[in-house]
Amino acid sequence: MNGQVSDVTSAVSDDVTSRDDVSDELMSVIRSLTSSRRYVPQWYVYDTRGSEMCEELIQKSETYNVWQHEYSILQAHADEIAGKVSPPAVLVDLGSGGSSKTRLVIEAMRKRRENFTFVPVDMAKEYIESCGRQLETDYPELTVEPFGGLYMDGLRHVSAREEPKLLLFLGSSFNNISVHEQGRFLREIRAQLRAPDRFVIGLDMNTDREAVCQAYGKQWTPIWRDNLIDRFNKDFGGTMDAEKFEYQVDFVENPADGDTPSYVVGYLRSAARQRVHFETLGLDIDFEDGEKIYFYEGPNTSCKFNPRQIRCLAERSGFTVDALWTNDEENYGVRLFGTDRFYSYRSLRFLKR
Numbered sequence: 077m078n079g080q081v082s083d084v085t086s087a088v089s090d091d092v093t094s095r096d097d098v099s100d101e102l103m104s105v106i107r108s109l110t111s112s113r114r115y116v117p118q119w120y121v122y123d124t125r126g127s128e129m130c131e132e133l134i135q136k137s138e139t140y141n142v143w144q145h146e147y148s149i150l151q152a153h154a155d156e157i158a159g160k161v162s163p164p165a166v167l168v169d170l171g172s173g174g175s176s177k178t179r180l181v182i183e184a185m186r187k188r189r190e191n192f193t194f195v196p197v198d199m200a201k202e203y204i205e206s207c208g209r210q211l212e213t214d215y216p217e218l219t220v221e222p223f224g225g226l227y228m229d230g231l232r233h234v235s236a237r238e239e240p241k242l243l244l245f246l247g248s249s250f251n252n253i254s255v256h257e258q259g260r261f262l263r264e265i266r267a268q269l270r271a272p273d274r275f276v277i278g279l280d281m282n283t284d285r286e287a288v289c290q291a292y293g294k295q296w297t298p299i300w301r302d303n304l305i306d307r308f309n310k311d312f313g314g315t316m317d318a319e320k321f322e323y324q325v326d327f328v329e330n331p332a333d334g335d336t337p338s339y340v341v342g343y344l345r346s347a348a349r350q351r352v353h354f355e356t357l358g359l360d361i362d363f364e365d366g367e368k369i370y371f372y373e374g375p376n377t378s379c380k381f382n383p384r385q386i387r388c389l390a391e392r393s394g395f396t397v398d399a400l401w402t403n404d405e406e407n408y409g410v411r412l413f414g415t416d417r418f419y420s421y422r423s424l425r426f427l428k429r
């Protein structure tokens with residue numbers, strides 16, 4: 077599929093009313109599923125089981141190479157990154173998951189004999205708490221303070237602390253933010269940071285159609301279809317049958333000299349006309365034959381930026397671009413954003429996307 081970004085705004089269903097026995101987060105999931113453009117919020121894919129399966133796949137896959145590329149870049153540059161903030165610092169890992177690559181930064185900061193606190197932030201609360209306990213066992217002098225919640229809530233939670241912050245956003249997680257929201261998202265992050273803080277972000281830049289389609293292909297079915305449907309059924313007493321949905325991906329190529337990156341679109345496609353019942357909510361959802369449930373809020377499951385696109389986005393959001401480290405193939409990058417220019421929150425709101 078080729079083309080520009082389509083301006084999809086999902087009309088969230090008003091038919092589903094809140095219930096006292098279902099959390100706000102879970103209600104937001106069911107509203108997404110019943111909106112006119114059905115989708116799953118990104119974090120919902122990652123319960124503990126989904127997170128464990130994901131960690132295993134990204135480390136072992138021969139075609140999805142994000143983990144390996146980012147690991148090798150961090151191996152080469154973790155010391156330099158650790159040296160960018162003055163001690164005592166707070167290391168914050170947005171969407172930390174298993175923190176398997178973050179260990180390289182933790183080790184680099186320990187080598188400097190610095191005191192620091194590690195704050196992993198992730199919606200997969202139980203998973204990061206268990207990973208946090210393992211980190212404290214492996215690094216006995218490390219204090220880990222997991223925050224189970226949304227990215228921005230976690231960042232707001234730590235932003236009042238006096239210590240300089242080294243904020244990580246790894247695993248190409250920024251690429252999964254909706255293309256319509258990326259500017260606002262970066263401006264919100266910028267507004268929470270001060271001059272001594274630094275922001276390190278990992279970005280996939282691979283636009284090779286064949287490689288991308290292989291990377292996001294069938295190997296993800298057990299996570300993005302089977303485990304996800306299992307979670308729906310457990311959380312809402314559902315009757316969804318994984319075999320009646322197909323996991324599929326498209327790749328949307330946008331011009332390299334434009335502002336919109338190319339991106340992967342992932343979805344589950346209903347293999348037949350069917351009705352699913354969610355007992356907990358007393359709710360039936362009808363799916364047409366071929367109807368899609370998209371992954372994530374925006375049109376993109378994962379963007380593939382080029383260096384110019386990300387530089388423009390960062391600068392318009394009030395960051396300075398201080399470093400870019402890439403792998404040998406130059407299709408994966410880790411960027412260091414600085415906060416040296418002063419912006420008031422008010423002026424940041426008016427910087428253009």
Ligand SMILES: C[S@@+](CC[C@H](N)C(=O)[O-])C[C@H]1O[C@@H](n2cnc3c(N)ncnc32)[C@H](O)[C@@H]1O
Pocket residue numbers: 118119122127170171172173174175176177197198199200225226227228245246247248249
């Ligand atoms: C692509 S994984 C990256 C994991 C890890 N940082 C890595 O590099 O391997 C994205 C992680 O972000 C978490 N996540 C997704 N959306 C989130 C949100 N809105 N707020 C908090 N966590 C979120 C998921 O639970 C998942 O662990």
